[in-house]
Amino acid sequence: MSCPDSFENGDPCPALQRLQAENQLLRQAMVRSSFAVVGHDSAVDHCLRELRQVLRGEDGAQLEAVLAQLDIVLVDVASRRSASLHEQRHALIGQATKLQTLNLSQELHRAITQFSQALDEIDPLQLDLSAALSEFNQYQWQVLAQFVAHKSLAAGLLEGLGTPASALPADKSAVSNELDRGVSPSSENTAAADDQPSMLGYAYIVGRVESVLYELFEDDDLPANYQLQARRLKRKINRGLHGYELVTVVESLARLVRDAASDQRSLGDYLQQLIERLAEFQASLMDMDAAQADEVALARDLDQQLRAHVDHLQHSVREAQDLEQLKTSLTERLDSLLASLTLQREQRERRDQALLGRLKVLAERVAELESEAQHYRAHIDTQQRQTLLDPLTGLPNRAAWNARLRTAMEQWQARGGDLLLAILDVDHFKQVNDSYGHLAGDKVLKLIADALVRELGEKEFIARFGGEEFVLLLPDRSLASGQDLLRRLLASIEACPFHFKGERLPITLSAGLASFRSAETGEEAFQRADQALYRAKHEGRNRLVVDGEMTVCLAP
Ligand SMILES: Nc1nc2c(ncn2[C@@H]2O[C@H](COP(=O)(O)OP(=O)(O)OP(=O)(O)O)[C@@H](O)[C@H]2O)c(=O)[nH]1
Known part of the structure; x- marks a missing residue:
């Protein structure tokens, strides 16, 4: 069916009117929907802007071109998204x-x-x-x-x-x-x-503290005096820390770092002073050198003046017409010579005086340096003594034990005879800590150390090896006699009246004893004593086991 553009009366045909209205609606709908995708991609936004302008106009050809462009942009967007x-x-x-x-x-x-x-x-x-x-x-x-x-x-x-x-x-x-x-x-x-x-609770915190502490002890700058202490703490950390041990370890660490730092600071101050004093010495020596050079120049001066005077005198004698003239000329020359000598002497005296002053200052500085050096030597001696002592029990520590073991072995190898090594370990010490607290445990360790020392003679050497472990070196003693001594030690500890808040605390020790064999190292003898100690623990504690013997000795 065909439809004329307008009726004769000039009104448009109804079908065309409907088409135009639908076209208009479609254009409006497209304009609105185009806003829905704005902001996802700038190229698409650009195309849609153009599309909206075209939709608002009537140009069909332009619309086609913009739609073709939009197609391309959309394909590109899809491939980028993919x-x-x-x-x-x-x-x-x-x-x-x-x-x-x-x-x-x-x-x-x-x-x-x-x-x-x-x-x-x-x-x-x-x-x-x-x-x-x-x-x-x-x-x-x-x-x-x-x-x-x-x-x-x-x-x-x-x-x-x-x-x-x-x-x-x-x-x-x-x-x-x-x-x-x-x-x-x-x-x-x-x-x-x-x-x-x-998940980031206590276990995590302990883990982190452990690793931080461990790193701190990795520090190679720690003075040698403190490295043993640091190694022990490090081992403790390595084993894993209980909650209550954490505080003790951190305290020990703080003490260690403080001591080491102050030690280094005072040593650093001392060295700084020493450097300054040496600079002063050097300056004084250079002054003295300069004074000596002046002295040489002065002597050369005097020599020249004397020669000049003598020349003059000879000349006067040769040229003199009569005795009176000669006398006057000689007197003038001699006066002048005397004046020169006096001047020279005064100059030398002034220089000598200055030199003396400088020497005096130098002597005072040397005396000061000597006294400071003595002070530091004493300080270092005290510190060295302290590094060989266990601060809790006052017994020699592991470093001291190692040194003593070496000398005892050398003497034994030179002299022959017997050398015994024993290890003593407090029984169930963890229970003491757990039941009465770490401080009570410390006190028990101190009392045990005192009691053991009381039983030992001058020849015997005892040290705290670490934790609740003590080590003994018994020179010139047969195995039987060493056995008697150890049984006495065990009995004395068992009999010790340990009390905590009025309650009796039963404390006992187990021990392993070994006699040094020829050509054996200290470590090997230690291991045999340690195995004997292990047997003593295994067989019921509060007893002594001698390496190589089947029988187990109970404390008498
Ligand atoms: N109070 C205190 N406790 C320490 C010290 N050094 C180590 N300890 C504790 O000593 C305990 C040793 O425990 P264990 O090695 O299990 O030995 P034990 O409980 O004595 O048991 P046995 O040796 O098998 O009889 C641990 O709880 C350590 O924390 C210290 O200096 N002071």
Whole structure:
């Protein structure tokens, strides 16, 4: 059916009117819907702006051109989106693979593997990125929860996540930030994270303190005097610290660092003073050198003047016409010579005086230096003595033991005879600490040391080897006699009236005894005594076992 553009009366045909109205509506709808995608891509935005202008006009040809351009831009946007989703999927699979390399529970490992496989298989355009990130985030939390439960995984986990162990955040929110870098967890995820076990609690703090302390003791700058002490603390930390031990170790560390620092400071001050004094000496010596050079110049001067006077005199004698003239000329020359000599003498006296003054100052400085050096020598002697003593019991410490063991072995090798080595260990000492506290434990150790020293003669050497362990060197004693002595020691400790808050504390020792064999090292003899001690413990404690003998001696 054809429709004329207008009726004869000039009104447009109704079908055309409807078409024009629909066209107008369509254009308006397109303009409005174009606003819905604004802001996603600048090229698309640009095209849509042009499209809107064209839609508001009537130019059909222009509309076609803009739509063709929009088609191209949209194809480009789709391909960029696909590439980006592809990359993000790849990155997520990479992170999941890193998690898988950690030592995880089978169940968690399997879940992450499945997650990773599903990601690998999905068409990137179908990927719901925010759901995938949310799931990955949950796996990260589960891994972290496992790592806190098994602290040893820490290093591996943090390395796995590309984070150095030292950068482990100090609180849970920081951990969340660290793990969620680049990921915006939904409120659901955050709630899930809050439900995780309290993973950064006490165990974590102790772990961190232990590793920081350990690092501190790695410091090679610590003076040699303090290295033994540091090594012992380090061993203690290495074994793992109980809560109550943490405080003691930190206190010991503070003391050690303070002592070492003040030691180094005073030594540093002393050296600085020494350097300044040496500079003064050098300056004085240079002054004296200059004075000596002046002296030489003065003598040369005097010599020249004397020669000049003698020349004059000879000349006067030769030229003199009569005796009176000669007399006058000679008198003048001699006066002048005398004046020169006087001047020279005065100059020398002034220089001598100055030199004497400088020498006096130098002598005073030397005396000061000597007295300071003596003071420091005494200070160092005291410190050296102290480094050989155990501060708690006052007994020689392990360093002193090592030195004494060497000399005792040398003497024994030179003289022959017997040399015995014994190790004594307090029984169930942990119970003393646990039941009565560490301070009471310290007191017990001190009392045991005093009691042992009382029983020993001058030849016997006792040291605190460490913890609740004492070591004995018994020179010139047969095995039988050493055995008697040790049984006496054990009996005296058992009989000691240890009390805590009115309650009797039963304290006993176990001991292992070994006699040195020829060509054996101190360490080998120590090991045999240690094995004997182990047997004494194993067979019921409060007893002595002699290396190489089957019988076990109970304290009499
Ligand atoms: N108070 C105090 N305790 C210490 C000191 N040095 C080590 N200890 C403690 O000594 C205890 C030694 O315990 P263990 O090695 O288990 O030995 P034990 O409890 O004596 O048991 P047995 O030796 O098998 O009889 C630990 O609790 C240490 O903390 C110290 O200087 N003072």
